[in-house]
Amino acid sequence: MNLAALLTSAGINIALCVVLFSLYSILRKQPSNVNVYFGRRVASRRRIRLDLGLERFVPSPSWILKAWETTEDELVAIGGLDAVVFVRILVFSIRVFSVAAIICAVLVLPVNYYGQEMEHKKIPLESLEVFTIENVKEGSKWLWAHCLALHIITCAACSLLYFEFKSITNMRLFHIIGSPPKPSHFAILVRAIPWCPEECYSATLKKFFSYYHITNYLSHQMVYKSGTVQKLKDEAEHISNVMKSNSLVETCKSSFKGCCFCGGPTNFKILSKDIYGIHGKAGYSDMHLKARKKECAAAFVFFRTRYGALTAAQILQTSNPMLWVTDPAPEPQDVYWSNLCIPYRQLWFRRIAILVASMAFVLVFLIPVTFVQGLTQLDQLQQMFPFLTGILQKQFVSELVTGYLPSVILVLFLYAVPPVMMLFSKVEGPISRSGRKKSACCKVLYFYIWNVFFVNVLTGSVLRQLTFFSSVRELPTQLAKAVPAQATFFMTYVLSSGWATLACELMQFFPLFCNLLSRFILRLKDDSQNGTLTFPYHTEVPRILLFVFLGFTCSSLAPLILPFLLVYFFLAYLVYKNQFLNVYITKYDSGGRYWPIVHNTTVFSLVFTQVIALGVFGIKRSTVASGFTIPLIICTLLFHEYCRQRFLPVFKNSSAQMLIDMDRKDEHSGNMEEIYEQLHSAYCQFIVPSQCPSECSSHHEEKDPEKLETGNEPEQTNGSWAKQSPGEII
Structure with missing residues (x-):
């Protein structure tokens, strides 16, 4: 693939994003779409001001300014601590990849471009391999630039990770202490x-x-x-x-x-x-x-x-x-x-069954991934389908097939993954909805990293070299050869799965279609079912972490991916903050428990990047660069273990000191009796209070049948956690 094919893919996605962003800024101003683009405000019964003049038919960046000005305190009040953690992932990514882009643009990219003594073409006609470490000749003394860039990126990432982990841990502690009794x-x-x-x-x-x-x-x-x-x-x-x-x-x-x-x-x-x-x-x-x-x-x-x-x-x-x-x-x-x-004894069997089902699903997904990799190999595609030779020889068609279609097809297949993993997580038997979504998040993340990265890399190597599996010991060496070669595909994947997906997230096509169908075709005026969307953490967190993984892996090997990633993270920062403000309702909050997943994935990405770089330095016969990379791997693992010992226990358990202080505070203020009275109504299983009996237990008070008939709910006072109204129960 040459640079023109990459620019073709970028141009298509840029045009698509501009059109959809402009269309969104118009559709959000229409009164008929209030339930689609302001579902959270409608559900909270907040007043929405819409301009009914001619300006509502003109695109405007007002939503961008509002999203940019929203503070973390406002975000906590709206979306909970999980929303703040999600936005912090994007902020961390912007910071670390800004450092990586600057370092790689100064050190790595010139070394890659002039790594071989060759006559360069015009920039648009250059092959993308020229901008990767593949273009650096063996034994080059300039490989120290890649090693230095790797050290700087690792130090920046670890420093930012430490401060983010510390900050989010403090926010979690404040969230527990500062909230009303739960x-x-x-x-x-x-x-x-x-x-x-x-x-x-x-x-x-x-x-x-x-x-x-x-x-x-x-x-x-x-x-x-x-x-x-x-x-x-x-x-x-x-x-x-x-x-x-x-x-x-x-x-x-x-x-x-x-x-x-x-x-x-x-x-x-x-x-x-x-x-x-x-x-x-x-x-x-x-x-x-x-x-x-x-x-x-x-x-x-x-x-x-x-x-x-x-x-x-x-x-x-x-x-x-x-x-x-x-x-x-x-x-x-x-x-x-x-x-x-x-039954508790049944849970282990369910987990084993889900593990087997997940592995089977991964194997089935090899079929579309292999097909996608076949599209990136134009010469082999012509051999398999000779009747397409004439069409594929046209420049625009070849750029479209190799630069745009593979990533789009893979993205379409990947849309089936989150619902399947959510179903698997449900069958496993979690006791909470946030636990189910967190489990699905981990499954989707593992699936993305394996199928989007490893399978694409290995499949691309098989298509190039059929003797790939001749020796398992050569796997690191083969990965070192294959990752730079497949970096061009990952660039187009960031464009298709990143930029275009953000535009679709902003447009909310499915709710918009349902709204148009109910209003203008079915002529329904009942909007009671609208505004019930919760944020899909199990879909969006894995996607962002996959891009983080791709960014670290390709940063020192193929740095051209970094500008596309930075644009994606910046757009995601604005889009998702806007969605938290207007669209998604927070019904439950895990208290920031997604951050340990982010930390573990980031450290894994750093270590994997260092291992791949070590293999590349070995192939390029640079003993100095290899020697300085081994201590870097050890230091990264030690940093990870320190963070696990220092911060991770706070996300698993609450401290006795904190809970005892909270107990004594409530005892001194005389709130304990009120808390005891609200406990039974808080965990009422059924909606109607009369359906919360306790057979064979004498600890519950007998209730008047006349009161049971009314179906009135316990009163919520002082922001307490008494039973919520049926419309707020999931």
């Missing part, structure tokens, strides 16, 4: 409760914790079977009991007659109203509660202090680690209720 600090999740034939799970649990945690145990809330199948079974039993009620015989007959002979669908609504109208009657209420009280071997256990809950969550309850399994409780809005009833 129910998760006083609660733990207990699973694998042993079955006793003489009594129910609730009584067994109460006996155990009343005896072994007598000073700290407060109460508990059982988990009941839920999910689609269980709901269908409950509703079927519910309707069956209602049909047997003498008070509804005539109503049912008239309703079925109306349905059969008059074709009136509204009679089902009448029947539904009659069914729920008797909800407060004692006989029906008992039947309904019995249908819903199907206890699982899991429960939320509440403690009098935060320190008591922390101690109970971290220690083994019995000598058998497969019984009475305790974990810190997630926040109420973060609980993934349908997975709490999964």
